[in-house]
Amino acid sequence: MSERKVPHVVIVGGGFGGLWAARGLAGAPVRVTLIDRCNHHLFQPLLYQVATAGLSSPDIAAPLRHILRRQANVTVLMDEVEHVDADGKAVALAHGGRLDYDWLVLATGARHAYFGRDEWAEHAPGLKTLDDALAIRRRILAAFERAEAENDAAARRAWLTFVVIGGGPTGVELAGTLAEIARHTLRREFRNADPSHARVMLVEAGPRILSALPESLSAKAQRQLEKLGVEVQTGRAVTAIDATGVELGGERIATRTALWAAGVAASPLGRELGVAVDRAGRVAVAPDLSVPGHGEIFVVGDLASVASDGKPVPGVAPAAKQMGAHAARAIRARLAGRDTTAFRYADAGSLATIGRMAAVADLGRIKLSGLAAWWFWLFIHIFFLIGFRSRLIVLINWAWSYWTYQRHARIIVGTPKSPS
Amino acid sequence: MSERKVPHVVIVGGGFGGLWAARGLAGAPVRVTLIDRCNHHLFQPLLYQVATAGLSSPDIAAPLRHILRRQANVTVLMDEVEHVDADGKAVALAHGGRLDYDWLVLATGARHAYFGRDEWAEHAPGLKTLDDALAIRRRILAAFERAEAENDAAARRAWLTFVVIGGGPTGVELAGTLAEIARHTLRREFRNADPSHARVMLVEAGPRILSALPESLSAKAQRQLEKLGVEVQTGRAVTAIDATGVELGGERIATRTALWAAGVAASPLGRELGVAVDRAGRVAVAPDLSVPGHGEIFVVGDLASVASDGKPVPGVAPAAKQMGAHAARAIRARLAGRDTTAFRYADAGSLATIGRMAAVADLGRIKLSGLAAWWFWLFIHIFFLIGFRSRLIVLINWAWSYWTYQRHARIIVGTPKSPS
Numbered sequence: 001m002s003e004r005k006v007p008h009v010v011i012v013g014g015g016f017g018g019l020w021a022a023r024g025l026a027g028a029p030v031r032v033t034l035i036d037r038c039n040h041h042l043f044q045p046l047l048y049q050v051a052t053a054g055l056s057s058p059d060i061a062a063p064l065r066h067i068l069r070r071q072a073n074v075t076v077l078m079d080e081v082e083h084v085d086a087d088g089k090a091v092a093l094a095h096g097g098r099l100d101y102d103w104l105v106l107a108t109g110a111r112h113a114y115f116g117r118d119e120w121a122e123h124a125p126g127l128k129t130l131d132d133a134l135a136i137r138r139r140i141l142a143a144f145e146r147a148e149a150e151n152d153a154a155a156r157r158a159w160l161t162f163v164v165i166g167g168g169p170t171g172v173e174l175a176g177t178l179a180e181i182a183r184h185t186l187r188r189e190f191r192n193a194d195p196s197h198a199r200v201m202l203v204e205a206g207p208r209i210l211s212a213l214p215e216s217l218s219a220k221a222q223r224q225l226e227k228l229g230v231e232v233q234t235g236r237a238v239t240a241i242d243a244t245g246v247e248l249g250g251e252r253i254a255t256r257t258a259l260w261a262a263g264v265a266a267s268p269l270g271r272e273l274g275v276a277v278d279r280a281g282r283v284a285v286a287p288d289l290s291v292p293g294h295g296e297i298f299v300v301g302d303l304a305s306v307a308s309d310g311k312p313v314p315g316v317a318p319a320a321k322q323m324g325a326h327a328a329r330a331i332r333a334r335l336a337g338r339d340t341t342a343f344r345y346a347d348a349g350s351l352a353t354i355g356r357m358a359a360v361a362d363l364g365r366i367k368l369s370g371l372a373a374w375w376f377w378l379f380i381h382i383f384f385l386i387g388f389r390s391r392l393i394v395l396i397n398w399a400w401s402y403w404t405y406q407r408h409a410r411i412i413v414g415t416p417k418s419p420s
Numbered sequence: 421m422s423e424r425k426v427p428h429v430v431i432v433g434g435g436f437g438g439l440w441a442a443r444g445l446a447g448a449p450v451r452v453t454l455i456d457r458c459n460h461h462l463f464q465p466l467l468y469q470v471a472t473a474g475l476s477s478p479d480i481a482a483p484l485r486h487i488l489r490r491q492a493n494v495t496v497l498m499d500e501v502e503h504v505d506a507d508g509k510a511v512a513l514a515h516g517g518r519l520d521y522d523w524l525v526l527a528t529g530a531r532h533a534y535f536g537r538d539e540w541a542e543h544a545p546g547l548k549t550l551d552d553a554l555a556i557r558r559r560i561l562a563a564f565e566r567a568e569a570e571n572d573a574a575a576r577r578a579w580l581t582f583v584v585i586g587g588g589p590t591g592v593e594l595a596g597t598l599a600e601i602a603r604h605t606l607r608r609e610f611r612n613a614d615p616s617h618a619r620v621m622l623v624e625a626g627p628r629i630l631s632a633l634p635e636s637l638s639a640k641a642q643r644q645l646e647k648l649g650v651e652v653q654t655g656r657a658v659t660a661i662d663a664t665g666v667e668l669g670g671e672r673i674a675t676r677t678a679l680w681a682a683g684v685a686a687s688p689l690g691r692e693l694g695v696a697v698d699r700a701g702r703v704a705v706a707p708d709l710s711v712p713g714h715g716e717i718f719v720v721g722d723l724a725s726v727a728s729d730g731k732p733v734p735g736v737a738p739a740a741k742q743m744g745a746h747a748a749r750a751i752r753a754r755l756a757g758r759d760t761t762a763f764r765y766a767d768a769g770s771l772a773t774i775g776r777m778a779a780v781a782d783l784g785r786i787k788l789s790g791l792a793a794w795w796f797w798l799f800i801h802i803f804f805l806i807g808f809r810s811r812l813i814v815l816i817n818w819a820w821s822y823w824t825y826q827r828h829a830r831i832i833v834g835t836p837k838s839p840s
Contacts, residue, residue, distance in 0.1 A: 056476035078565040145498040
């Protein structure tokens with residue numbers, strides 16, 4: 001083994017960006033170390049289904065080392081990168097030790113952020129990881145349980161009120177699914193509290209939900225949500241959140257379950273590179289996704305701030321995959337003595353699902369809504385799931401939910417005190 | 421509603437005993453409140469599969485209120501009973517408040533116990549709940565991950581050594597499955613640590629494993645385990661457990677993963693009844709399962725100490741179901757002014773699975789081992805799972821594991837600090 005001579009590529013993060021960078025280096029004359037603090041790649045577009053008890057964690061996650069087992073030049077390491085020493089070309093690991101690199105791909109993504117109101121985190125959990133999803137599931141299911149045990153009408157009402165903050169795709173998915181659970185899934189199972197009296201609110205500070213889509217689709221999405229029983233409140237900013245309620249300007253909504261889908265902030269590792277970051281902490285990369293002044297470092301996915309065709313590239317899964325693959329191509333080019341090219345985002349359109357049989361899709365000239373958009377959404381999401389078994393099981397679960405309105409993962413694990 | 425006149429039956433615990441008691445009261449002139457601290461009934465015989473990443477939590481659990489939704493006289497309450505006031509005929513709930521009862525069925529089962537060495541709990545988790553299973557899964561999977569990251573050979577060896585303490589059915593299942601994971605499932609996925617070099621030990625203080633079965637089957641089970649690669653050590657008591665090892669008399673085994681399957685203790689609620697309990701805390705009930713001096717209280721399942729045909733009834737699922745059903749019949753009889761009968765255990769035999777295609781079964785005159793016993797075991801366990809969907813999904817998962825050796829639930833959720 002002449003390890004010293006083989007260039008070492010360290011990839012931090014096993015999401016779409018990092019995993020596609022690793023795959024893009026298959027057969028390249030490098031050794032790759034992929035580091036993630038989790039042992040799995042997560043199919044984030046279906047994470048809201050785990051939070052709302054429609055799918056189990058393993059349905060949408062697969063061990064990174066299993067995905068990459070046949071790629072001989074990759075070593076997977078479950079660890080957390082605490083610091084990047086860009087000048088010394090090394091990363092410091094949480095389990096101890098440093099790892100030297102010749103090339104670094106940073107793909108650590110984003111977390112939800114509370115616009116400086118970190119005290120809200122405890123009362124309004126966000127949704128980025130499987131642990132987040134299980135914590136949200138626990139809160140939602142436990143709220144109905146507590147309502148059933150509550151004899152005071154006002155207190156019961158607060159347990160049956162759900163406020164989702166943020167009208168982006170995640171907020172829309174959560175609110176739509178919550179309404180379905182309350183109206184259909186839990187029907188006839190409670191004796192004292194009627195879940196169909198639950199109030200599900202979706203609060204958006206901007207003028208419309210799904211603001212990344214054309215106005216006509218936003219309006220259609222709002223109508224579909226309202227048909228499912230969701231109260232949509234646009235143009236209303238949240239001013240306070242505590243254990244028993246949410247305040248919108250002067251109005252207080254008594255609720256025991258607030259969910260946060262309003263803002264994200266990029267991983268803190270981006271700030272360690274010594275280059276400019278935007279307000280959300282994203283690294284302003286060069287057109288080829290490298291870091292200005294550090295041609296050996298690439299930043300991809302939600303952590304990167306880059307424009308394509310004059311427009312900022314959105315923080316969505318296809319963009320992260322394309323950036324990861326681009327970084328791999330750039331490293332290959334540089335190793336071969338060629339120049340890198342500028343990243344160009346191939347935008348295949350936008351999709352958002354709303355609930356049972358309802359979605360909106362913007363595919364450029366074609367705009368879909370309702371059932372057609374939902375089928376399209378379903379097809380795309382099952383197609384892109386990793387592994388045949390996952391696709392089969394998720395399809396069965398979906399068919400089952402469709403016919404029975406049941407959500408099989410209505411199982412509370414962990415305790416409210418779990419730091420998840 | 422003439423609630424006052426309808427007798428109130430409180431059932432504490434939604435395991436096999438409590439659930440079968442509730443079902444046994446369907447249509448009876450009573451109102452039933454079933455209380456469990458979890459929201460689900462758990463199919464405990466397959467819990468080791470969740471711990472070893474073969475199944476997801478929702479595959480073997482179903483919401484209690486969903487199971488009982490059509491039984492109009494049952495209210496399900498997710499809460500914990502903190503005290504029983506036998507003289508005042510009421511239970512005190514953790515969420516506050518008291519619940520009066522006319523009849524009480526205590527079915528709170530058993531927890532694992534460390535024979536007075538509670539400090540071992542941190543280093544050698546036991547397996548009774550879904551949270552236990554997820555914690556064990558996390559430890560097992562993380563151990564292989566840490567081994568991969570470890571450069572020191574002795575330290576790596578300790579991460580690749582697994583000691584299962586207790587040679588009953590749970591210990592045998594865990595050890596057999598661990599050996600399969602190390603030798604097959606994880607093959608070719610690691611670059612530095614070879615999982616097939618893992619050492620899996622099963623330690624039993626008594627003279628043989630599966631002591632509830634005939635000697636011939638114990639011997640066969642041991643041979644099957646050894647063929648799978650498990651080192652079986654009988655007649656060896658554990659004298660110390662800490663973070664880095666297990667001591668067997670004078671010998672110290674360096675291990676980072678010890679699992680406890682050695683002892684159980686009945687739920688502490690049994691001691692609140694003011695009657696005799698045995699060494700494990702089980703309540704010595706009358707032949708009809710009622711509590712001496714409190715004819716309105718019945719104790720069923722692992723919390724009850726009772727004999728049938730002169731032999732103690734074992735702490736297994738069929739016995740708990742039969743006791744739950746018997747308690748329901750006894751309440752019906754007493755309401756109708758009839759006498760109760762003595763509980764008789766219908767013993768259908770004993771079964772233990774060992775690993776891939778290996779099991780032993782004692783069906784009275786018929787004794788099976790190997791493949792035939794395994795098929796029998798599979799059939800029984802899928803048949804008794806609650807819900808058609810679970811049966812279908814578990815069958816698919818099993819078939820999948822069989823052909824691919826993969827265990828789809830190899831997903832680490834929660835953190836080592838989670839109080840699970």
